[in-house]
Amino acid sequence: xxxxxxxxxxxxxxxxxxxxxxxxxxxxxxxxxxxxxxxxxxxxxxxxxxxxxxxxxxxxxxxxxxxxxxxxxxxxxxxxxxxxxxxxxxxxxxxxxxxxxxxxxxxxxxxxxxxxxxxxxxxxxxxxxxxxxxxxxxxxxxxxxxxxxxxxxxxxxxxxxxxxxxxxxxxxxxxxxxxxxxxxxxxxxxxxxxxxxxxxxxxxxxxxxxxxxxxxxxxxxxxxxxxxxxxxxxxxxxxxxxxxxxxxxxxxxxxxxxxxxxxxxxxxxxxxxxxxxxxxxxxxxxxxxxxxxxxxxxxxxxxxxxxx
Amino acid sequence: xxxxxxxxxxxxxxxxxxxxxxxxxxxxxxxxxxxxxxxxxxxxxxxxxxxxxxxxxxxxxxxxxxxxxxxxxxxxxxxxxxxxxxxxxxxxxxxxxxxxxxxxxxxxxxxxxxxxxxxxxxxxxxxxxxxxxxxxxxxxxxxxxxxxxxxxxxxxxxxxxxxxxxxxxxxxxxxxxxxxxxxxxxxxxxxxxxxxxxxxxxxxxxxxxxxxxxxxxxxxxxxxxxxxxxxxxxxxxxxxxxxxxxxxxxxxxxxxxxxxxxxxxxxxxxxxxx
Numbered sequence: 001x002x003x004x005x006x007x008x009x010x011x012x013x014x015x016x017x018x019x020x021x022x023x024x025x026x027x028x029x030x031x032x033x034x035x036x037x038x039x040x041x042x043x044x045x046x047x048x049x050x051x052x053x054x055x056x057x058x059x060x061x062x063x064x065x066x067x068x069x070x071x072x073x074x075x076x077x078x079x080x081x082x083x084x085x086x087x088x089x090x091x092x093x094x095x096x097x098x099x100x101x102x103x104x105x106x107x108x109x110x111x112x113x114x115x116x117x118x119x120x121x122x123x124x125x126x127x128x129x130x131x132x133x134x135x136x137x138x139x140x141x142x143x144x145x146x147x148x149x150x151x152x153x154x155x156x157x158x159x160x161x162x163x164x165x166x167x168x169x170x171x172x173x174x175x176x177x178x179x180x181x182x183x184x185x186x187x188x189x190x191x192x193x194x195x196x197x198x199x200x201x202x203x204x205x206x207x208x209x210x211x212x213x214x215x216x217x218x219x220x221x222x223x224x225x226x227x228x229x230x231x232x233x234x235x236x237x238x239x240x241x242x243x244x245x246x247x248x249x250x251x252x253x254x255x256x257x258x259x260x261x262x263x264x265x266x267x268x269x270x271x272x273x274x275x276x277x278x279x280x281x282x283x284x285x286x287x288x289x290x291x292x293x294x295x296x297x298x299x300x301x302x303x304x305x306x307x308x
Numbered sequence: 309x310x311x312x313x314x315x316x317x318x319x320x321x322x323x324x325x326x327x328x329x330x331x332x333x334x335x336x337x338x339x340x341x342x343x344x345x346x347x348x349x350x351x352x353x354x355x356x357x358x359x360x361x362x363x364x365x366x367x368x369x370x371x372x373x374x375x376x377x378x379x380x381x382x383x384x385x386x387x388x389x390x391x392x393x394x395x396x397x398x399x400x401x402x403x404x405x406x407x408x409x410x411x412x413x414x415x416x417x418x419x420x421x422x423x424x425x426x427x428x429x430x431x432x433x434x435x436x437x438x439x440x441x442x443x444x445x446x447x448x449x450x451x452x453x454x455x456x457x458x459x460x461x462x463x464x465x466x467x468x469x470x471x472x473x474x475x476x477x478x479x480x481x482x483x484x485x486x487x488x489x490x491x492x493x494x495x496x497x498x499x500x501x502x503x504x505x506x507x508x509x510x511x512x513x514x515x516x517x518x519x520x521x522x523x524x525x526x527x528x529x530x531x532x533x534x535x536x537x538x539x540x541x542x543x544x545x546x547x548x549x550x551x552x553x554x555x556x557x558x559x560x561x562x563x564x565x566x567x568x569x570x571x572x573x574x575x576x577x578x579x580x581x582x
Contacts, residue, residue, distance in 0.1 A: 023432040023572045043435045051433040055426035061327040062320070073316040074434045102327075118430075128433075 002152055004168040005161040006278055007178035013161035014054065016178065017128045020159070021046050034125060047075060050119030054131040056111040060104030064095055064114050067103065068121060075122035089117040093147060109140035116147060120156075127151060129160040133167055145171055165275040172274065177281045184285045193272045196280045200247045203231060205239040205266035206257060215260050216240040222256055224249035241270055313436045317444025322451055325414065335410045335456060342402035343460030344467065347395070351471040354391045366390045373397065376544060380483070388475030395468040396483055401530075403489055406460060408501050408526055411453030415502045416522040418445040419509040419574065428575035442506065442570045446563065449502050454495065461490055488548040496555025501526055503562040510574045 005013045018024035019031055022038030022045055031038055038045040058067060068086040077085055090096040093113040103111065112132060119127060129148065133141035145167055152158055162168050168175070176186040185192055206212050216238060219228050224245045231239040242253055250267065257264050272280075325331055357363055367386035370378065370393050377397065383389040422428035431441055461482075469479040482490070505522045512518045 018432070018576065018578075021433045023429075023576060024578065025573075043437065046433060046435045049433065051430070053426060053429040053433075055429070057426040057428075057430040059320075059324055059425070059427060061324050066320070066323065070316065070320050071430075071434075074313055074436050076310075076312075076435065 001173045002148070002158040002160060002171055003174040003176060004172035005159065005176050005178055006163065006165065006168060006274075007161075008163060010180070011178040012181040013163075013178055014130050015181070017051065017130050017159070017161060020126075020128060021049050021051060047122065048125045050122070050124040050127045052112070052115045052119050052127075052129045052132050054134050056108075056115040058103045058106075058111055058114065061102055063102055064090065064099040064106070067114060068099070068118055071118045072121050077122055085121050089121050090114075092120075093117040107140075108135050109137070109143070112136060112140070112144055113147075116144070120151070125157065127156050127158045129158065131162055132160065133162070133164065141167060165273075165278055169274040175274070175277075177278060179282065179285060184281050189274055189277065192281075193277055196277060196284075197270070197272050199226065199243045200245075201241050201243045201270040202247070202250050202253070203239060203266065203268050203270050204242055204253065204257070204264065207263040207265055209262060212238045212262055215257060215262050216242075218260075219253055219256065222249070222252060225253065239266075310437070310440055314440045314444045314447070317431075317436065317441055318447035318451070321414075321418065321445065321448030325448070325452055331413075332452070335413070335452065338409060339406050339456045339460040342399075342406050343464040347399055347464055348467050348471070351391055351395060351467065354387050354394070355471055355475065357387065363387045363390055366394075380485075382476045382480060384477075385475065388472070391472040391475055392480075395472050395481060396486070399464070400489070402464075403457065403461070403486075403494060404497065404530055407453035407457040407494065407498050408530055409453075410456055411449050411498055411502055412505045412522045412526045413519070414452055415445070415449035415505040416509055416518040417515045418449055418506060419570070420512055420515050420518045421509075422575060423577045424515060428577065432572040432575040438570045438572060438575075439567045441575070442567045443563075445506055446499075446502055446566070449506065450495075450498060454498060457494070458490070484545055485548055488545060488552065492552035493548060493555060496552055496557075496559045499559035500555065500562050503559065503566040507566045507569050510570050 005016060007013050015024060019026055020033055020038060022042035025039060033045050034048055036045050062070070065086065068089065069082055072082045072085060086099070087096065090099055093116050095110055095113045095117060098106065098110060103114065106114065116129075116132070119129075132148065133144050136144060148158060148160065149171060160168075160171075172189055174187065175189050175192060177184045185195075187195075204216070206216065209215075213230075216228055216230075219225050219240075219242055226243040226245060229241045229243070231241045244250065244253075247269065254264055254267055354363055354366075364386050367390045370381060370389065373381075373393070380396070381389050381393050383392045419428070422431060436444075465481045468481040472481070473479045504525050505518075508521050508525065509518045512521060
C-alpha cells in the first residue's frame with residue numbers, strides 16, 4: 001500500500017517522516033509505528049524503516065558498494081549476508097554496473113536509485129520516501145515511481161511525500177493532505193473524491209458557436225439536470241460540467257444539444273483528478289479558516305485555481 | 309551501546325579521509341615539517357658545524373633547564389650535549405601541535421559536515437544511537453591525528469638516533485619520558501580537545517564556523533598541553549604519569565558530556581539555535 005502525503009512547502013511532510021522514525025520529537029500527540037512508540041523504541045522502529053530523503057544523502061568519495069555495505073552494517077545485517085543483499089538490491093534498482101564507481105560521478109537518477117537500494121537492504125516493513133523524484137528528469141522520475149510501485153508487490157508499506165500531484169496520481173492508495181502541520185483530509189482518493197464530488201456529472205464540449213454558451217446554460221431546463229457550470233477544458237469551443245441526477249440522463253442531454261444545432265465534440269464522465277481533489281481540499285480548508293460557509297462539495301471546477 | 313555500529317561510523321569516516329587527497333596531503337606536509345624537515349636541518353647542522361661558538365652558546369643555555377632535566381642530558385662534547393637536548397626537549401611541542409591540529413580539523417567538520425551534506429539525515433534515521441554516532445565521529449577524528457603523529461614520531465626517532473646517536477654513543481631515543489608522553493599523556497589531551505570540538509561541531513551552522521570556533525578552543529588547549537607536555541618531559545616519570553592520568557580523567561568527563569549533547573535534531577539541523 002502506498003500512502004502519499006500531499007501538501008505545499010512547509011506543510012510538514014518531511015517533519016512527519018522525521019517524527020515517524022523518531023528522529024524528531026513530537027510537540028503534541030502521539031505516533032504508533034508497527035505497534036511501537038518511536039520516541040521510546042526508536043532503535044527498533046528505525047531498524048524496520050527504510051528512508052530516502054529529499055537529498056539523496058550520499059558521500060561523493062565513497063563508491064556505491066561502500067554506501068550499501070555501510071548501511072547494511074549500521075542496520076545490523078549479518079556479515080555473511082551483506083554481499084548477497086547488496087547485489088540483489090543494486091540489481092533490482094539497476095546500479096549493479098556502477099557499484100565500484102565513486103558516487104560523485106553518478107547522475108541524479110543513479111543517486112536516487114542508490115538511495116532506494118540502500119533503503120531496502122535491511123528488508124524493512126515500512127518505507128518512507130521524501131520527494132524521491134526531486135531533481136529527476138521525467139524519464140528518471142517515471143522509472144523511480146515504477147520502482148516504488150513494484151516495492152508494494154513485496155508487501156512493503158510505502159509512505160511517500162510529494163508536492164508533485166501528477167506523480168501521486170495513480171500511485172496513491174491512500175492520500176493525506178497536510179497543511180501547516182495538520183492533516184486536512186485522509187483516505188483513499190476515490191472515497192475523498194466521492195466526498196467532494198458526491199453528484200454524477202459529465203463534461204461536455206461543443207464546437208465554437210456564438211450561441212453555444214446560451215445553449216449549454218439552457219440544459220438546466222432539462223429533467224434530471226441539476227446545474228451547469230462553465231469549465232475550462234482548453235479546447236476550441238466552450239465546455240461545461242453538467243451535474244446530473246443520474247448518469248442515465250446523459251443521452252438526453254446530448255440529444256437536446258444536437259437538436260438545438262450544436263455540434264457535440266466531447267462527452268466524458270467527470271472523474272476528478274488528484275490535482276482537483278487537492279485544490280478542493282485546500283480551498284475548503286481556507287474557506288473554513290476565513291469563516292466562509294461555502295460547502296466543500298460545491299462546484300469544484302477544474303482549472304479554477306492556478307497550479308502551484 | 310553497540311560498538312559494531314560505532315566502529316562502522318568511524319571506519320566510514322576514516323575511509324572518506326583516506327580518499328580525500330586534498331585533506332591528507334596538507335596534513336602530511338604539516339607532519340613532515342614538524343617531525344622531519346625542521347629536526348633534520350637543525351640536528352644535522354649542529355652535527356656538521358662542530359664545536360663553534362654558536363653551538364657553545366646553545367650548550368651554555370642548557371644550564372637554565374631544571375636540574376632533573378640537566379642530569380638526563382648525555383654526550384661528551386658541547387655539540388653532542390646540545391644535539392641531545394634539542395632532540396629530547398626542544399621538539400616537545402610538535403608532539404602536541406601536530407595531532408591537535410589534524411584531529412581538530414577533522415573533528416570540526418564531522419557533525420556539521422554531515423548536516424551540510426545532508427548525510428546527517430541518513431544517520432538520524434538509522435538505528436545507530438546518538439552516543440554511538442558521537443563516539444564513532446570521535447574515533448574517526450582521533451585516528452588521523454594520532455596515526456600521523458605516531459608515524460612522524462617514528463621517523464623523528466630514526467632521525468634523532470642517526471644524527472645524534474653517534475655523538476652520544478648509542479641509540480637513545482625515545483627516552484622513557486617520550487614514551488610516556490606519546491602513549492600515556494598525549495591521547496588524554498587529544499581526547500579533551502576533540503570532545504570539545506565535536507560538541508561545537510554539533511552546534512554551529514556551518515563547517516567554516518566550526519573551524520573558526522575550534523581554533524579558539526584548540527589554541528589555549530595547545531598552550532596548556534605544551535606546558536604539560538614540557539613538564540612531562542622535564543620532570544620525573546611519576547610527574548608524567550600523574551599528568552597523563554589527570555588528562556585522561558578530564559577527557560572521560562568531557563567525552564561523556566559530549567555524548568549527552570548530541571541528538572538527532574542536531575544531525576538534521578532542526579535543533580534550537582542551529
